[in-house]
Amino acid sequence: MTAVRSDTALRIDGVSRFFGSGAARVQALDNVSLDVRSGEFLCLLGASGCGKSTLLGLIAGLDAPTTGTVDTTGRRAGMMFQDSALLPWLTAGGNIEVPLRLRGIRRAERRERVEGLLAMVRLAGLADKRPHELSGGMRQRVSLARAFAQEADILCMDEPFGALDAMTRDLLHDELERIWRETGVTVIFVTHDVREAVRLGDRIVLLSSRPGRVAEIFDVDIERPRRIDSARVAELATEVTTRLREEVGRHGH
Template identity: 60%
Template sequence: MTDTATLTDQLGSASLAAEARGVGEARAAEQPAITISGVTKQYRGASAPVLENIDLSIAPGEFVCLLGASGCGKSTLLNLIAGLDAPTAGRIDVPRDGAAVMFQESALMPWLTARRNVELALRLRGVRRAERSAAASELLATVGLEDAAGRRPHELSGGMRQRVALARALAQNRSVLLMDEPFAALDAITRDLLHDELESVWRRTGRTIVFVTHNVREAARLGQRIVLLAPRPGRIAAEWRLPDVDERRADDPRIDEVAREITARLREAIRDGR
């Protein structure tokens, strides 16, 4: 059975709690951006499913973190949402235009500049050639890389390459953005900076974001809602809904409070899954 934890006491005042309830009630009336109904995934020849009976509804503009230990099916679920694989049972409904996906590796074309990498996504979307350069520059400015538009990937740091990959994903102009541990290979300082960038982009663009991570603190820093997957087979073990605030800084002590609670529940989920 899924446990639901409310972290209003840790994260804010009664006014924030009321705001969070208001947001939740408004979203309940909206058509979900993503609906996952009874989804199970089992690979041919496997003795047990990777995912079992997953039910999840994600509202438009919501930032949801899928959290769990390695092997719990987080990336498998993201691939199913992206349409890169099909469930064995159940149904997934996403917007008609699908979703943009950002992976752990930036996967930039090494012979193209940052601007040209973003322009490639625009070209595949059908944007006219005369408009692509300006649109790419605007997207790079969105992720704080307007001064690096003419540099190739080998001339960029790991964090800068991931920013270009984010701009390229935004260039697809889809309402849903799926992110599979995009900052896992980066150092802690760069990761914190990119958390700030991503939050800013999310608030400005209104994208629905599903963010996969095994980092508890990252989930507490970014997510409006955190969905914990337990392993063997992957299933939803708990959820946390966090009241929305203008921003959560990396050094905010409330993040540590939330992370401690989630860590304790994650340990239980791992132990129960053995």
């Protein structure tokens, strides 16, 4: 096996994943290989059921491949889901504090870190709010802060803005890009929205329909900051969409 370069945050080598057994056995991923650079913003794109979330779970360490390897090169991976998944009986600060407690960080230091993380996602002063007192966008910001509380070097994001309205989603694109630049974290971002992928990504990995394979990789050579409704974003999104339709059509879905 080729040695992993020092600027490689993640190496996926020949990964396949099967679920079930016998006649009910289903293959979700087929021989996926991919290197992700340290500090890269990589978007995973494909039709529903193509294995995007399965691959993300393997990267985050929530599951293991049937064959092949996922090497995070000693880096810590954190996970953020589409649903904010906040514990309703805890405050915003309490939710962010959970991974800090699990890591045995002392109370005074936990409070200081929570305040810093809330400030990072522009929710300073809202530590005592319960999830039901926050908007959908605010809850996702708390979820993002909680992901960073894991001190993740690789942040895995599974359609985190999919349930939000277009305006809130656009604002959170800006916030996520700002935090990504400030922290230098490596982001693996799953989406079914082609324009979102072009708006955010350094590269877009297009997965085939099940079983998921790397069908094509697009470099997004568009200067930042980008607007989701800009002409260049729309042009590349059209190219990616055409390729996605070809892939979906080829598999008869």
